[in-house]
Amino acid sequence: MENFAYHTPASVADAAKFLEAHEDAKLMSGGMTLLPTLKQRLAAPTDLIDLAKVPDIKGVCRDGDELVIGAMTTHADVHENALVRELIPGLASLAGQIGDPAVRHRGTIGGSCANADPAADYPAGTVGLGATFVTNKRKIAADDFFVGLFETALEPSEIIVGVRFPIPVWSHYQKLRHPASGYAVVGVFVAQTKAGVRVAVTGAGPSAFRISAMEEALAKDFSAKAIENIKVDAGDLNNDIHASADYRAHVVTVLAKRAVAAKG
Amino acid sequence: MGQYGIGQPVRRKEDVRLLTGKGSYTDDVNFDGQVWAAFVRSPQAHAKILSIDTAAAKAAPGVVGVFTGTDLKADGVGTLITDVEFKDLAGNEMFRPKRDFMTIDRVRFVGEMVAVVLAETQAQAKAAAELVMVDYDALPAVGSTAFAASPDSPAIWEQHGSNVGVHWENRPEAEIEAHMAKAKTRVVVDIVNNRVVPNPMEPRCAVANWADGELTIYAPTQGGRRIQQGLAKTVMNLPADKVRVISADVGGGFGIRGKLYPELGVVSWATRKIGRPVKWRGDRSETFVSDYHGRDQINHAELGLDANGRVVALKVWTIVNCGAYFAENGPRLPINGGGRIIPGVYDIENFYFSVKPVLSNTVPTDTYRGAGRPEANFLMERLMDAAADATGLARDEIRRRNVIRQDQMPYRTQMGMLIDSGDFIGNMDMAMKAADWAGFEARRAESAKRGKLRGIGLSNFVEPSGGRPTEEMRIQVTPEGKAVVYAGTHSHGQGHETVWAQLIQTFLGIPFENVSLIQGDTKIMPKEAAGTFGSRSSWMGGVGLQRSAKRIVEKGTKIAANLMQAEPEKVSFDAGVFSAGTSSVTMAEVAKASYELKNLPDGVEPGLDESYFLKRDPEEFNYPNGTHVIEVEVDPDLGKIEMLNYIAVDDCGKVLNPFIVHGQVYGGVAQGIGQAMTEMTVYDDEGQLVTGSFMDYGMPRAHHLSMIDALFNEVACKTNDLGVKGAGEAGACGAPGAFVSAVCDALKDYGIRHIDMPLTPDRVWNTIQKAKAATAA
Numbered sequence A: 001m002e003n004f005a006y007h008t009p010a011s012v013a014d015a016a017k018f019l020e021a022h023e024d025a026k027l028m029s030g031g032m033t034l035l036p037t038l039k040q041r042l043a044a045p046t047d048l049i050d051l052a053k054v055p056d057i058k059g060v061c062r063d064g065d066e067l068v069i070g071a072m073t074t075h076a077d078v079h080e081n082a083l084v085r086e087l088i089p090g091l092a093s094l095a096g097q098i099g100d101p102a103v104r105h106r107g108t109i110g111g112s113c114a115n116a117d118p119a120a121d122y123p124a125g126t127v128g129l130g131a132t133f134v135t136n137k138r139k140i141a142a143d144d145f146f147v148g149l150f151e152t153a154l155e156p157s158e159i160i161v162g163v164r165f166p167i168p169v170w171s172h173y174q175k176l177r178h179p180a181s182g183y184a185v186v187g188v189f190v191a192q193t194k195a196g197v198r199v200a201v202t203g204a205g206p207s208a209f210r211i212s213a214m215e216e217a218l219a220k221d222f223s224a225k226a227i228e229n230i231k232v233d234a235g236d237l238n239n240d241i242h243a244s245a246d247y248r249a250h251v252v253t254v255l256a257k258r259a260v261a262a263k264g
Numbered sequence B: 001m002g003q004y005g006i007g008q009p010v011r012r013k014e015d016v017r018l019l020t021g022k023g024s025y026t027d028d029v030n031f032d033g034q035v036w037a038a039f040v041r042s043p044q045a046h047a048k049i050l051s052i053d054t055a056a057a058k059a060a061p062g063v064v065g066v067f068t069g070t071d072l073k074a075d076g077v078g079t080l081i082t083d084v085e086f087k088d089l090a091g092n093e094m095f096r097p098k099r100d101f102m103t104i105d106r107v108r109f110v111g112e113m114v115a116v117v118l119a120e121t122q123a124q125a126k127a128a129a130e131l132v133m134v135d136y137d138a139l140p141a142v143g144s145t146a147f148a149a150s151p152d153s154p155a156i157w158e159q160h161g162s163n164v165g166v167h168w169e170n171r172p173e174a175e176i177e178a179h180m181a182k183a184k185t186r187v188v189v190d191i192v193n194n195r196v197v198p199n200p201m202e203p204r205c206a207v208a209n210w211a212d213g214e215l216t217i218y219a220p221t222q223g224g225r226r227i228q229q230g231l232a233k234t235v236m237n238l239p240a241d242k243v244r245v246i247s248a249d250v251g252g253g254f255g256i257r258g259k260l261y262p263e264l265g266v267v268s269w270a271t272r273k274i275g276r277p278v279k280w281r282g283d284r285s286e287t288f289v290s291d292y293h294g295r296d297q298i299n300h301a302e303l304g305l306d307a308n309g310r311v312v313a314l315k316v317w318t319i320v321n322c323g324a325y326f327a328e329n330g331p332r333l334p335i336n337g338g339g340r341i342i343p344g345v346y347d348i349e350n351f352y353f354s355v356k357p358v359l360s361n362t363v364p365t366d367t368y369r370g371a372g373r374p375e376a377n378f379l380m381e382r383l384m385d386a387a388a389d390a391t392g393l394a395r396d397e398i399r400r401r402n403v404i405r406q407d408q409m410p411y412r413t414q415m416g417m418l419i420d421s422g423d424f425i426g427n428m429d430m431a432m433k434a435a436d437w438a439g440f441e442a443r444r445a446e447s448a449k450r451g452k453l454r455g456i457g458l459s460n461f462v463e464p465s466g467g468r469p470t471e472e473m474r475i476q477v478t479p480e481g482k483a484v485v486y487a488g489t490h491s492h493g494q495g496h497e498t499v500w501a502q503l504i505q506t507f508l509g510i511p512f513e514n515v516s517l518i519q520g521d522t523k524i525m526p527k528e529a530a531g532t533f534g535s536r537s538s539w540m541g542g543v544g545l546q547r548s549a550k551r552i553v554e555k556g557t558k559i560a561a562n563l564m565q566a567e568p569e570k571v572s573f574d575a576g577v578f579s580a581g582t583s584s585v586t587m588a589e590v591a592k593a594s595y596e597l598k599n600l601p602d603g604v605e606p607g608l609d610e611s612y613f614l615k616r617d618p619e620e621f622n623y624p625n626g627t628h629v630i631e632v633e634v635d636p637d638l639g640k641i642e643m644l645n646y647i648a649v650d651d652c653g654k655v656l657n658p659f660i661v662h663g664q665v666y667g668g669v670a671q672g673i674g675q676a677m678t679e680m681t682v683y684d685d686e687g688q689l690v691t692g693s694f695m696d697y698g699m700p701r702a703h704h705l706s707m708i709d710a711l712f713n714e715v716a717c718k719t720n721d722l723g724v725k726g727a728g729e730a731g732a733c734g735a736p737g738a739f740v741s742a743v744c745d746a747l748k749d750y751g752i753r754h755i756d757m758p759l760t761p762d763r764v765w766n767t768i769q770k771a772k773a774a775t776a777a
Helices: A012-021 A034-039 A076-081 A084-089 A090-096 A101-106 A109-115 A122-128 A214-220 A244-261 B014-020 B068-073 B124-131 B145-149 B174-179 B224-234 B262-274 B286-289 B334-342 B374-390 B393-402 B424-434 B437-449 B496-508 B536-563 B589-595 B658-678 B732-745 B760-777
Strands: A005-006 A025-030 A046-049 A058-062 A068-070 A132-133 A137-142 A145-149 A160-166 A170-177 A184-192 A196-202 B035-041 B047-053 B061-067 B114-121 B135-137 B185-193 B205-211 B214-218 B245-246 B278-281 B297-305 B311-321 B351-358 B452-464 B470-477 B483-487 B513-519 B572-573 B578-580 B583-586 B608-615 B626-636 B640-651 B708-712
Touching: A005 B124, A005 B174, A012 A025, A012 A046, A012 B513, A025 A034, A058 A084, A068 A084, A068 A109, A076 A084, A076 A090, A076 A101, A076 A109, A090 A122, A090 A170, A101 B708, A109 A122, A109 A160, A109 B583, A122 A170, A122 A184, A122 A196, A132 B068, A145 B708, A170 A244, A196 A214, A196 A244, A244 B760, B014 B374, B035 B124, B035 B286, B035 B708, B047 B114, B061 B068, B061 B124, B061 B262, B068 B214, B114 B124, B114 B351, B145 B297, B145 B351, B174 B297, B174 B311, B174 B351, B185 B374, B205 B262, B205 B374, B214 B224, B214 B262, B224 B245, B224 B262, B262 B278, B297 B374, B311 B334, B311 B374, B334 B351, B334 B374, B374 B393, B374 B452, B374 B732, B393 B424, B393 B452, B424 B437, B424 B452, B424 B640, B424 B708, B452 B732, B470 B496, B470 B536, B470 B589, B483 B496, B496 B513, B496 B536, B536 B572, B536 B578, B536 B583, B536 B608, B578 B589, B583 B589, B589 B608, B626 B732, B640 B658, B640 B732, B640 B760, B658 B732
Parallel strands: A005 A046, A025 A046, B035 B278, B214 B245, B311 B351, B483 B513, B640 B708
Antiparallel strands: A058 A068, A068 A160, A132 A137, A132 A160, A170 A184, A184 A196, B035 B114, B047 B135, B061 B114, B185 B297, B205 B214, B205 B278, B297 B311, B452 B626, B470 B483, B470 B608, B572 B578, B578 B583, B626 B640
């Protein structure tokens, strides 16, 4: 690991100012991806801006029909939070399936989403629930947020403050864990929201995506049977030593069916 | 013998120290004025080194020196040890390439060292290592085992002209084909025994200090004596007593940590070169590309059976991928390590065996938990399942018809090993009963209702244990009556502090808590110390202690007789007390007296301190054996396997501490299941290690396993005084065969007979799809 200057700004505004002023500075939330990268000397930022001391961007609250989760809320806190469990149990379940206990007690929702790992769990949850990312500059719909492989719509000095989740009627997350890393080989989040059914997939492609054919079919008939013949195109999916694209395409449908069937 | 005697489930006395950060691992050692080493490692699998430019690195902050293989060579550093020699039937010797401690003009695997940077801090050393400019001229690489054995692969050692080191055979194939021809049924299996990356919890580390004409090096090893001798001879050009190797606490050995690695040679050379202590702490990435790997065989085998399902002949062809160089034991593993036990627990008279150790552009392979025996047992068990399938006999029945029976023991195998004892039928009965094998079909039907495919599998195994045939153990009884064990064995997780104390309490009556263990320091360990590997310590260390203790009692008897004014012949010893008639003295009193000249009878030297140098016939082993049964459920839509139940029946001979032996079983099983279920080592065609971190390499986690019910079918070994057999490698031998058998049983309706390990969801699902397509066609 190279040396770096370590900062703990007291506000999001201060953090943003610092980011603007230092080209090779990096924001840090839980550090679950960043720190191993530094230790392996794959990155060498001049400055680390740790958001741990910024007040008001951590925790869960209800705001009307939305659940608001601060960017610095850990996966363990989301998993255990009574409001999340009551209002969006599918999301609480998702958070409890991320990584391992050590990761869940350090990693945060903002950090995970900003990193946009193609196999991370939260992208499926945020896209699947039609969430909105609130940054220091604007609001970004989850549908527009995940742009590509490790790529988001965030601008260079833009910082996620929180994520607003419309409270769904019902939701559920199904995941096939990677045997080594615990990331999603495929994860499928299905939600019945006031705006309609949403089906979002992580792990299978370069970034989270929705399956409109399944959403339409489920809107008409919310049953596993309604989507059993809907398959995503393997040609667009990840293909690696752990899972072929064909396998992933198949698993997407299996997990989507299981998610729907979980409603009982 | 009370709660601390032999056979008691005594809690490990070392655990509090180790679990509260009070252990003394190599990384805990630091010297004033030390420099840090970082190695420049090859990113190329196979290339000529055209030049190495160290100028920028030498100019970097904090750098003390940058050295290459040329510098080591100039100082007379030799080559690494390959401790194996085999010939083919025509008498041609195995090709044995020389490996420099640091390569000079050629790299042959990703991760091979090409330079060392020494700097004031580790960060400076690592940063400067990135500045060493190596100009490589890439050559075609050989990444896969099958390709290495093919005549089409480029020879990575041109002078040999082939990647096959030797074609070893136990006898001409035609001799066995004559028997095979009489078989009513012939079954063939083709197996890939997957390469695994051992990954002890402690990454490798070394601290070397040259002072006063002597080298002291701290490093995690499994004993140290051989490494001391190797360093003295091949690197330092010194008498062995001028080299001191210290391995206090070690975080896992598994066979791979018993070796003289090139990094140890480089830091040893470097401390003398620069006159400062040198420390290297490898990271996990270096573990993946520089610790020796394990397994990596391709087996083709044929079994011939008569009309009664009795085996008439067996033929096995094995290719073992030894990596870029033959490591200390590399080619030995399939031949001496595993091959000698290949007929396993089965009575097979006619056996042909062919082994080709091959070289490739991969990390060298060497001993890893079981060292050839898991591979051998896995192969036999896959053959037995195939034989069951072909003959229509149940999987247990085909085994029952072929196992070596107790009335055949001692049983001389085809390869000359003498199995002294074991209850192979009893193992199966016990395991199948505990697993409720009889009630399985009802459970299968219940799973089917939930859309799951349930399977059950079993695996027999036997494995020669004992390792090298010599060991020395020493017991010193202090004037306070406490015992200090100076062990030639080395505990790096096995719990010797506990078990040796149990033995001392049993043999000498010295309380468990008053026994301490000194090990892992070549300066004070017994001269003939060998170390711990090959499941040898209970025998070689345990019996060594027993014999040392006997000498303590013999001498103590003379002193006690003198103290009690009795004839030595009238003195008896029991539970720490010497008695003669109505008089008695305790071991503590005798120990105290032994250091006082006035109490010593004529001709008795002061002190109570005895050693025993134990030698056994090098061809004599003990034979831990067992039957493991696994039940699984397969989710056919995902190809995902859930392990539901694990029954391990082990015959480890006389169990010295069931708590510790259970730990050995659990650990071995976890590593066996890891190989079978998650651990996939992938080299691509360019020789790049694709699975070089825990993000891609699947170490088994607790949630991959079910609970393990570890049972003993104890049959005392007849060839050692304690009746012990090894325990360390049993789990790794039993688990893979039972696991694959169970999964194939679950998938039998698809016509699936075998899936190569590891059985990842993707692989299982793809196998099901292929089987479905084949059925449809």
